[in-house]
Amino acid sequence: MEIFRTLVSPPLSTKKINYSSKVMLLGSCFSDYMADKLVKSKFIVNNNPFGIVYNPLSVNFQLEKLMKGDEYTPDNLFLSDGVWCSYEHHSRFSNIDKEACLENMNQNLQRSRHFLESTDLLFLTFGTSYVYYLKDSNKVVSNCHKIAAREFDRKKVTVQEIVSIYDALIQKLIQFNPNAFVVFTVSPIRHWKDGAHENQLSKAILLLAIEELCGHHPNTIYFPSYEILMDDLRDYRFYAEDMLHPNSVAIQYIWEQVKYSFMLPETLLIMKDVDKIVQARNHRPFSSQTEAFQSFVRQFYEKIQYLKEHYKISFENEEKYFESFLVNK
Numbered sequence: 001m002e003i004f005r006t007l008v009s010p011p012l013s014t015k016k017i018n019y020s021s022k023v024m025l026l027g028s029c030f031s032d033y034m035a036d037k038l039v040k041s042k043f044i045v046n047n048n049p050f051g052i053v054y055n056p057l058s059v060n061f062q063l064e065k066l067m068k069g070d071e072y073t074p075d076n077l078f079l080s081d082g083v084w085c086s087y088e089h090h091s092r093f094s095n096i097d098k099e100a101c102l103e104n105m106n107q108n109l110q111r112s113r114h115f116l117e118s119t120d121l122l123f124l125t126f127g128t129s130y131v132y133y134l135k136d137s138n139k140v141v142s143n144c145h146k147i148a149a150r151e152f153d154r155k156k157v158t159v160q161e162i163v164s165i166y167d168a169l170i171q172k173l174i175q176f177n178p179n180a181f182v183v184f185t186v187s188p189i190r191h192w193k194d195g196a197h198e199n200q201l202s203k204a205i206l207l208l209a210i211e212e213l214c215g216h217h218p219n220t221i222y223f224p225s226y227e228i229l230m231d232d233l234r235d236y237r238f239y240a241e242d243m244l245h246p247n248s249v250a251i252q253y254i255w256e257q258v259k260y261s262f263m264l265p266e267t268l269l270i271m272k273d274v275d276k277i278v279q280a281r282n283h284r285p286f287s288s289q290t291e292a293f294q295s296f297v298r299q300f301y302e303k304i305q306y307l308k309e310h311y312k313i314s315f316e317n318e319e320k321y322f323e324s325f326l327v328n329k
Contacts, residue, residue, distance in 0.1 A: 008232040010261045013221050015121060015181035017262045019043065019270060019311040022118055026062060027125030028054050028187040030225060033246070034123065037255045042274050042313050046119070049112035050142060051090020054127035054187075056162050056206065058142040060169050061088070066113045067176045071106045074098065080145055087134060087141040094145070121262070122173075122180050125225075127187040129156050129205040130194065156202065162209035163216075170217050182220040183262075184210040188229035188254075190244050223261060228254050270311060277303060281318045288325045297325045 017023060023038055024046045025031040035047035050062050065088070077084045077098065084101040085094045093108075095101035116122075132141050133153045144152060173180055186206045190199050203226065214220045229238065229246055236243060238250035246254070259268060280300050285293045301322040304315045 005234070006231050008224055008227045008257075010224055010228070010257045011221060012260075013181075013183070013262050015221075015262070016264050016267070017043065017121060018264065018267045019313055021120040022046070022115060023121045023123065024049075024112075024116060024119045025123040025125070026050075026053065026059050027123070027185075028052060028127030028189065029245075030127070030185070030187040030189060031123060031125045033251045034255065034258060037251075037258075040275075040278065041271050042278075042315070046112055046115040048090070049108055049115075050088060051092055053090075053142045054191075055129065055131045055140075055142075055157070056124075056126045056209070057131050057140045057157060057165065058088075059124055059126065060165050061140060061142070063116075063169060063173065066109070066116050067172060069110065069113045071109060072102055074102065077101060080147065085143075085145045087139070087143060087145070090143055091145060116180075117177050119177060119180050121183055123183045123185065123223075125185050125187050126206045126210075127189060128191050128194070129162075129202040130191070131155055131157055157205070159205050159209045159212070162205070163212050166209070166213050167216060170213070170220070174219065180219065182217070183223050184214065184220060185223040186210065186226040188226045188246060192244055223258070225254055225257075228257055270307070270313075273303060273307065274313065276300075277307075277315065277318055281321050285325070289327070293325070294327055297322050301326060 019042070022044045025035045026048055029052050031048055032052065035045055038045045039047075049066070053059055053062065072086065076086055076088070078087075079085075083094045083096055084098045085091065086101075086105065089105060093101065093105055095104065131154070132144055133139065133155065134141055135151055135153055138153075141152065170182065173182070186203055191202065192199065194202060207226070210222050214222050229250055233250055233253065238247060238253075239245065240247045259271075263271070277300055280296075283296070287293065301319070304319050304322065307313045308315060
């Protein structure tokens with residue numbers, strides 16, 4: 001039968017994800033989508049340790065910060081409408097308590113630094129080539145926190161700037177963690193406020209820069225999430241109501257392509273068992289004392305013990321749930 005669409009086949013990565021792998025993701029909200037899938041399937045994940053970030057210069061800064069490990073001080077914060085904020089963090093780190101704000105940022109910084117030291121796959125998702133600079137210091141900001149636009153300069157970085165910065169970054173990363181494998185991707189979410197043409201130019205800069213970087217560094221690969229949504233799915237039925245973000249069907253489809261690229265058949269089989277356990281956790285029995293339900297509970301409880309022992313997968317909530325129903329423990 002003729003196929004009435006253009007299929008995008010992602011490359012098969014030489015580096016694979018299994019249940020002992022550590023996966024770190026940084027970048028746009030598309031990173032959050034993929035991280036959510038990994039977390040639900042019980043992989044070891046650290047996602048956006050500073051919060052969502054869209055431009056490659058801010059992603060670079062965050063990785064540099066993690067490798068250096070220099071903690072934040074009160075000088076790194078500013079007060080806005082009674083809330084302490086950082087231009088390097090998403091608003092979820094903001095707090096009315098200055099000390100609590102710093103403590104949260106620094107604890108997360110050190111935890112994520114240790115995670116990066118042993119990360120196996122590092123997913124970097126770029127969303128836009130546009131960067132905001134604070135006028136007073138010419139410093140790149142990751143989040144403007146709704147501060148007046150007059151306080152910032154907005155510039156579009158070039159292919160050469162991105163390549164130069166990331167050539168140096170990847171060399172530092174290899175020294176920091178020789179095992180790290182970098183997966184570049186471009187977010188399929190369009191920045192429509194830039195305009196249709198400007199958005200395309202912005203994405204093109206990112207794609208060209210990544211193409212050059214992958215040619216320079218053997219420990220990198222490009223995953224075509226942008227092309228999968230733009231060319232393979234290519235229909236507004238795969239978008240959310242805003243017609244910009246992918247809907248759950250599109251996210252699931254791209255997730256299947258991630259699995260194809262980065263997971264071996266054995267990992268996929270384990271994942272099926274994990275997903276069954278997670279789904280079974282949501283089961284609400286009519287009576288917990290019936291023989292049928294007790295058999296159901298024991299089956300999944302024993303499966304959890306097996307996966308914990310053989311693959312070190314954490315099922316804390318699920319294990320407590322099934323154990324609470326067991327009559328003969």
